[in-house]
Amino acid sequence: xxxxxxxxxxxxxxxxxxxxxxxxxxxxxxxxxxxxxxxxxxxxxxxxxxxxxxxxxxxxxxxxxxxxxxxxxxxxxxxxxxxxxxxxxxxxxxxxxxxxxxxxxxxxxxxxxxxxxxxxxxxxxxxxxxxxxxxxxxxxxxxxxxxxxxxxxxxxxxxxxxxxxxxxxxxxxxxxxxxxxxxxxxxxxxxxxxxxxxxxxxxxxxxxxxxxxxxxxxxxxxxxxxxxxxxxxxxxxxxxxxxxxxxxxxxxxxxxxxxxxxxxxxxxxxxxxxxxx
Amino acid sequence: xxxxxxxxxxxxxxxxxxxxxxxxxxxxxxxxxxxxxxxxxxxxxxxxxxxxxxxxxxxxxxxxxxxxxxxxxxxxxxxxxxxxxxxxxxxxxxxxxxxxxxxxxxxxxxxxxxxxxxxxxxxxxxxxxxxxxxxxxxxxxxxxxxxxxxxxxxxxxxxxxxxxxxxxxxxxxxxxxxxxxxxxxxxxxxxxxxxxxxxxxxxxxxxxxxxxxxxxxxxxxxxxxxxxxxxxxxxxxxxxxxxxxxxxxxxxxxxxxxxxxxxxxxxxxxxxxxxxxxxxxxxxxxxxxxxxxxxxxxxxxxxxxxxxxxxxxxxxxxxxxxxxxxxxxxxxxxxxxxxxxxxxxxxxxxxxxxxxxxxxxxxxxxxxxxxxxxxxxxxxxxxxxxxxxxxxxxxxxxxxxxxxxxxxxxxxxxxxxxxxxxxxxxxxxxxxxxxxxxxxxxxxxxxxxxxxxxxxxxxxxx
Numbered sequence: 048x049x050x051x052x053x054x055x056x057x058x059x060x061x062x063x064x065x066x067x068x069x070x071x072x073x074x075x076x077x078x079x080x081x082x083x084x085x086x087x088x089x090x091x092x093x094x095x096x097x098x099x100x101x102x103x104x105x106x107x108x109x110x111x112x113x114x115x116x117x118x119x120x121x122x123x124x125x126x127x128x129x130x131x132x133x134x135x136x137x138x139x140x141x142x143x144x145x146x147x148x149x150x151x152x153x154x155x156x157x158x159x160x161x162x163x164x165x166x167x168x169x170x171x172x173x174x175x176x177x178x179x180x181x182x183x184x185x186x187x188x189x190x191x192x193x194x195x196x197x198x199x200x201x202x203x204x205x206x207x208x209x210x211x212x213x214x215x216x217x218x219x220x221x222x223x224x225x226x227x228x229x230x231x232x233x234x235x236x237x238x239x240x241x242x243x244x245x246x247x248x249x250x251x252x253x254x255x256x257x258x259x260x261x262x263x264x265x266x267x268x269x270x271x272x273x274x275x276x277x278x279x280x281x282x283x284x285x286x287x288x289x290x291x292x293x294x295x296x297x298x299x300x301x302x303x304x305x306x307x308x309x310x311x312x313x314x315x316x317x318x319x320x321x322x323x324x
Numbered sequence: 325x326x327x328x329x330x331x332x333x334x335x336x337x338x339x340x341x342x343x344x345x346x347x348x349x350x351x352x353x354x355x356x357x358x359x360x361x362x363x364x365x366x367x368x369x370x371x372x373x374x375x376x377x378x379x380x381x382x383x384x385x386x387x388x389x390x391x392x393x394x395x396x397x398x399x400x401x402x403x404x405x406x407x408x409x410x411x412x413x414x415x416x417x418x419x420x421x422x423x424x425x426x427x428x429x430x431x432x433x434x435x436x437x438x439x440x441x442x443x444x445x446x447x448x449x450x451x452x453x454x455x456x457x458x459x460x461x462x463x464x465x466x467x468x469x470x471x472x473x474x475x476x477x478x479x480x481x482x483x484x485x486x487x488x489x490x491x492x493x494x495x496x497x498x499x500x501x502x503x504x505x506x507x508x509x510x511x512x513x514x515x516x517x518x519x520x521x522x523x524x525x526x527x528x529x530x531x532x533x534x535x536x537x538x539x540x541x542x543x544x545x546x547x548x549x550x551x552x553x554x555x556x557x558x559x560x561x562x563x564x565x566x567x568x569x570x571x572x573x574x575x576x577x578x579x580x581x582x583x584x585x586x587x588x589x590x591x592x593x594x595x596x597x598x599x600x601x602x603x604x605x606x607x608x609x610x611x612x613x614x615x616x617x618x619x620x621x622x623x624x625x626x627x628x629x630x631x632x633x634x635x636x637x638x639x640x641x642x643x644x645x646x647x648x649x650x651x652x653x654x655x656x657x658x659x660x661x662x663x664x665x666x667x668x669x670x671x672x673x674x675x676x677x678x679x680x681x682x683x684x685x686x687x688x689x690x691x692x693x694x695x696x697x698x699x700x701x702x703x704x705x706x707x708x709x710x711x712x713x714x715x716x717x718x719x720x721x722x723x724x725x726x727x728x729x730x731x732x733x734x735x736x737x738x739x740x741x742x743x744x745x746x747x748x749x750x751x752x753x754x755x756x757x758x759x760x761x762x763x764x765x766x767x768x769x770x771x772x773x774x775x776x777x778x779x780x781x782x783x784x785x786x
Contacts, residue, residue, distance in 0.1 A: 166559065167555075167559045167561070169560060169663070170560060170561070170562055170563045170581075170582040171582045171583055171597065171598060173582075174583065224766065225767075228765050228766045228767055231764060231765055232764075232765050232767075235736050235764060235765070238732075238736065239732055239733060239736055239737070242728070242729060242732050243729060246725045246726075246728070246729055249721075249725060250722075253718070254583040254584075254585075254595075255583060255597075256597075257509055257511075257595065257597065257711040257713055258509065259503075259718065259721060259722075260500070262353070262390040264354060267350055267353065267354055267390075268354065270350065271347055271350045271351065271354070274343055274346065274347050274350075275347060277343065278340060278343050278344065278347075280736075281336070281339065281340055281343075282340070283764070284763065284764065285336050286336070314354075315354070316361075
């Protein structure tokens with residue numbers, strides 16, 4: 048890893064870790080004044096993260112999706128960037144980054160472990176569809192992760208409220224209705240983005256492998272997670288499921304996203320392994 | 325009884341149930357080993373290890389999920405459900421596009437913050453004012469005849485998106501089934517200057533395997549050359565294939581870039597999908613042999629240094645070769661700096677009847693002794709892989725994907741919201757009830773509701 052790349056990635060990790068610690072202090076000790084400061088730390092982390100990504104694009108000349116390292120780097124940015132933007136926009140959701148930062152740190156840690164030097168794409172893989180496919184894939188995974196974060200917050204708060212216990216630090220979280228609303232909005236965003244990802248992937252697969260659908264494990268896991276989120280949307284819209292029930296489903300559904308994004312390479316051999324290109 | 329069955333199959337519960345069953349079938353296909361992905365030896369090993377389980381899974385076609393009747397059996401009720409729900413939706417579409425408001429029930433108000441009651445000075449004026457405010461906010465308003473009440477709906481065309489999306493799913497299933505049933509896909513690997521005449525023997529492989537000769541795509545061409553561009557770091561940046569189309573439209577020259585197909589007159593798409601090296605070897609029985617055997621061997625395994633095998637016709641000998649296009653002699657053995665043809669070197673060994681002979685280094689233009697033969701490598705050509713594809717379902721699938729995306733975005737990014745204003749008289753006083761709800765999420769509607777009601781309350785509250 049070059050010194051610039053290491054600087055950017057470690058800068059992002061340090062800022063995100065600091066933001067997580069400050070968020071915990073903010074929530075536990077109710078230090079309201081630290082909220083803005085915390086947001087700036089997280090924003091600095093995003094800036095470093097973005098710089099690492101741009102640097103990688105500069106070195107390789109393509110969107111960073113070729114290896115596990117590049118996927119983790121891009122995927123984690125699509126979680127941290129919206130989380131920080133939302134926290135900056137809404138005071139009520141200032142603690143949202145806290146719910147997703149552990150996942151971001153985990154992904155960046157994984158990226159460091161499996162770092163590979165960058166190289167350009169070979170001609171068969173050079174396609175605009177790659178950019179469209181990957182951008183929407185990362186956007187959908189990011190949106191689903193944020194929905195998961197909101198779902199966890201909802202369940203934690205609802206449980207305490209139902210049992211009549213003191214909310215303590217959970218008092219900092221938004222109202223249950225707002226959490227429910229935010230969670231479902233991210234589900235909708237993720238659903239549309241993953242539909243776009245699947246469609247762009249079909250076009251690209253046709254150009255690359257001569258077939259728009261080949262029941263490859265990554266394709267099938269993505270379809271499966273899309274159907275699971277489709278079920279959630281149907282239950283909400285048609286059967287009016289709200290609150291705890293939907294939150295439980297959203298938290299459960301992240302398993303499918305994690306497998307299709309990250310776990311599938313460990314479970315089966317797939318055409319989506321671009322590391323040998 | 326049939327009518328009851330039809331009704332049950334068309335219910336929303338049946339939709340959800342079908343989706344769950346479909347998910348489980350996909351999950352089975354993902355978690356159980358699929359025969360299509362395994363070699364016959366692996367299948368046998370699997371059977372030896374779990375004879376009962378494997379036999380049971382095999383009988384239930386769970387080892388062949390994605391190419392079996394099971395998938396169709398799961399999709400069929402889903403298709404039925406989609407089709408009849410769509411027809412029902414189309415019949416009611418006109419009503420829905422008018423002022424369609426579901427009757428106000430407690431569960432329609434998502435949040436009690438979107439329910440406001442206040443006593444007003446003049447009920448008639450308040451109602452009129454509410455009517456105007458709702459229209460200004462983009463609501464289509466209807467007065468309920470006989471009672472002093474208003475209903476308003478915003479974003480009523482969102483329902484068209486739903487119709488488009490579900491229609492696209494039906495098209496997608498039809499197109500997918502057509503592709504699975506009627507698609508022809510084959511590929512050929514041709515070296516530079518080789519010809520393809522469209523016959524079955526020239527295909528390296530095609531599906532379905534039982535395609536008759538008459539049903540093969542009517543295409544014929546000659547590969548003229550492959551050109552590869554290399555940047556300063558010897559990374560390959562572009563590859564072009566020049567072909568001469570021989571049939572069905574006569575001789576015409578074409579330039580194909582990687583993955584950019586051209587469509588032949590019979591509707592088949594021909595696509596240049598990959599390329600590799602085809603070193604030209606000359607084999608002599610003695611150094612002064614004036615009649616060498618010549619052959620260009622397509623090394624299909626593209627990563628540099630992968631061992632591949634070749635044999636000359638009319639000889640009993642086989643050779644193993646590793647080709648390094650940009651040779652570097654490292655401490656760990658030979659390697660290639662890049663995939664560009666900068667410094668090509670082949671390592672060849674003779675495979676005798678008993679054992680493999682030692683590996684001999686052969687640079688471009690050189691001659692070496694390999695086993696009992698003398699082999700030289702005067703030239704390295706390229707080979708090109710060409711995919712020939714004819715899929716009558718593909719365009720239907722693509723149309724459905726486009727429609728599906730359009731419908732989905734339309735449906736989910738524009739949401740409907742409803743407002744209800746009712747006057748309730750209690751003696752001399754009139755109470756104005758305002759309530760509403762939105763379809764998916766509360767936030768944008770909540771802001772609109774607050775603005776609207778605040779104005780009404782300010783103007784008309786007692």
